[in-house]
Structure formats: C-alpha cells, structure tokens
Amino acid sequence: MTRPKYEVIKQDIIEKINSGEFEPGKKIYSEGELKGIYGVSSTTVVRALQDLVLEGYLIRRQGEGTYVRRNLRHKKVYFDELGPLIEKKSKEVSKDTIEQTITKIHRGVEQNKIEKKLSLKNEENLVQIVQIGMIDDLVWKIQIRYMADSMLTDDMISQLQDGGSLSEEYKRRNHLKYLPMNQEIKYSVVAYESDVLNLIPEEMLYVDWALNLPVVKLNKTYFDNQKKAIEFSTTLIHYKHYAINIEFEGI
Incomplete structure (x- = not known):
C-alpha cells in the first residue's frame, strides 16, 4: 500500500x-x-x-x-502512568482481586468555570461524569469529568459504564492520530479537596479516604482538531496507586 x-x-x-x-x-x-x-x-x-x-x-x-x-x-521518550496494580509486575496478585469502575452520569449540571473552559454556548448543557475506580473494597481513584451534552452519544455512555476510555472515540470522531491534551499534575491531600469529594453522588459515598491522605491530582483538558476544548476532568489518585515511569531513547 x-x-x-x-x-x-x-x-x-x-x-x-x-x-x-x-x-x-x-x-x-x-x-x-x-x-x-x-x-x-x-x-x-x-x-x-x-x-x-x-x-x-x-x-x-x-x-x-x-x-x-x-x-x-x-527524541523518543516513553512516558507511562502506572495504574492501580503497580506491584503486579514484581509480585503475584491474588486471582480473586476484583477491579471495577463505577460510573454515574449527571446531565444539565451548572458549573460556570467549567462551561467557560469548554466554551459552551447559552443553549448548550453540561454533563458531569463521576467515576470511582476500585480494587476489591478499596477506592483508588476518583474522576470527575465534564463535557457538552451534545457530545455524549449512546456508544460513549456504554463505554463509560464498562469502565472504558473515551480517548479513542475522540480521535475517531475528530479524525485525529494523536489526541491533543493538556495535563497538570499536582500533589495534594484530601483535606483540601472537599470541593471535589462533595461532587460524589450520595449513592456512591463509600469513599473511605482519611483526611490528610496524600493524593495525586490530575487536571486534564482534551481538544479537538480545531483546538477547542471538548472535555475537562479532575482526577484524584490514592498515593499508593500512582507512579510515573519515563524511558528516554537518545539519538
């Protein structure tokens, strides 16, 4: 070819x-x-x-x-964000370990700052997607995602409910080989994240994180091929379940 x-x-x-x-x-x-x-x-x-x-x-x-x-x-740089089972490569993990992502979708929410980030028009509605990542009974990740309601298709809802990523769908819909994305990584503690934790629906309030628990906070913005923001998300990750691996291949 x-x-x-x-x-x-x-x-x-x-x-x-x-x-x-x-x-x-x-x-x-x-x-x-x-x-x-x-x-x-x-x-x-x-x-x-x-x-x-x-x-x-x-x-x-x-x-x-x-x-x-x-x-x-x-030059070639391989950047991997290692997920919840970081030790899986060096230790055997019980076959009974259960990983799951629980998703709740809220349509028609109001978040003025987020609406501005996504440049929503007056007639456009905002969707909030709350995802809780769990390993057995332990909550290792909380993600709050926002996008325009018009973007959320039935296929995307199915992917979300199955714990899947929307990145490939964004690339397909926008005819992109690489998905433009801006990411900010900070280290914080739960005591200062009540604004995020308060967004979790009551039926999902089984997050047992203690106050002052160290967490990694990631703010991400995805863009389409016109450089317009199409999704903004805030993610909190339990400190025991996040690591970065960087491999550099020089010339």
Whole structure:
C-alpha cells in the first residue's frame, strides 16, 4: 500500500534528524524546497510540517522558517502512568482481586468555570461524569469529568459504564492520530479537596479516604482538531496507586 506523500515527507525528515543531518536548532528545508524535492502541493508540505511540530520534532518561526527543536522533544521518550496494580509486575496478585469502575452520569449540571473552559454556548448543557475506580473494597481513584451534552452519544455512555476510555472515540470522531491534551499534575491531600469529594453522588459515598491522605491530582483538558476544548476532568489518585515511569531513547 502506497503511503500518503505527507507521510513520506515526515519520515524522511525524521530520519535526517535521527541521523544528525538536521541538527537540533538548525533550519531545515523551506516549504518551497520541499515542494520541489517531492513534487507535491503546498497543502501536502504544510500538513507534514504541522504534524512534525505537533509531535515535537520541529518548531516554526513566522517569517524565518522551520527548525529542529533544541530540547529533547524530538527524541523518543516513553512516558507511562502506572495504574492501580503497580506491584503486579514484581509480585503475584491474588486471582480473586476484583477491579471495577463505577460510573454515574449527571446531565444539565451548572458549573460556570467549567462551561467557560469548554466554551459552551447559552443553549448548550453540561454533563458531569463521576467515576470511582476500585480494587476489591478499596477506592483508588476518583474522576470527575465534564463535557457538552451534545457530545455524549449512546456508544460513549456504554463505554463509560464498562469502565472504558473515551480517548479513542475522540480521535475517531475528530479524525485525529494523536489526541491533543493538556495535563497538570499536582500533589495534594484530601483535606483540601472537599470541593471535589462533595461532587460524589450520595449513592456512591463509600469513599473511605482519611483526611490528610496524600493524593495525586490530575487536571486534564482534551481538544479537538480545531483546538477547542471538548472535555475537562479532575482526577484524584490514592498515593499508593500512582507512579510515573519515563524511558528516554537518545539519538
């Protein structure tokens, strides 16, 4: 199967970066040069360059040209957020261990700050999705998600109720290979998170976290291909069930 021209351009530029032909901080071919080299249109060249910018290989400067990034973003970095059973790789976990996610959906909620983050229009309604992650009787994660009601399809509701992720659905609907996302990670304690814990419905109030329990707090915003925010979420994770593993593959 023949690869699209923009993919050919992308891979050629990546190979030149990895081989050292295009060094960090150095200028690469202009749009005009790329059009001539590959015999393609401006649209094809722009798409290839934009993808490489989004993937962290290049940076574009208005009126100057396109450059290889000086930092490590153009190198391969594997970033894994390790989930609730971190010790599973080194220790045997009981076969009787039960993992589950309990989901509650609330439509027509009012959260002015969130509505502004998602740029909702006056006639649009906000949906709040509360998800509680459990291992046996232990609550290890609380996630509060928000999106426009118009985005929530029956398929997405089924995925949520099955404990699934919506990321793949977002990518499919927006024709994206990579889902734009902004994430902020903070460390806090439950004592200061009453505003979040108070959002949990009464029928789900079996969270037995003690006051001053250390937690990891993640705020995430997902965007569509027009850079419009489509989901905002706050997640609290029990300190025993969160770790980050970063592997760097240098050139």
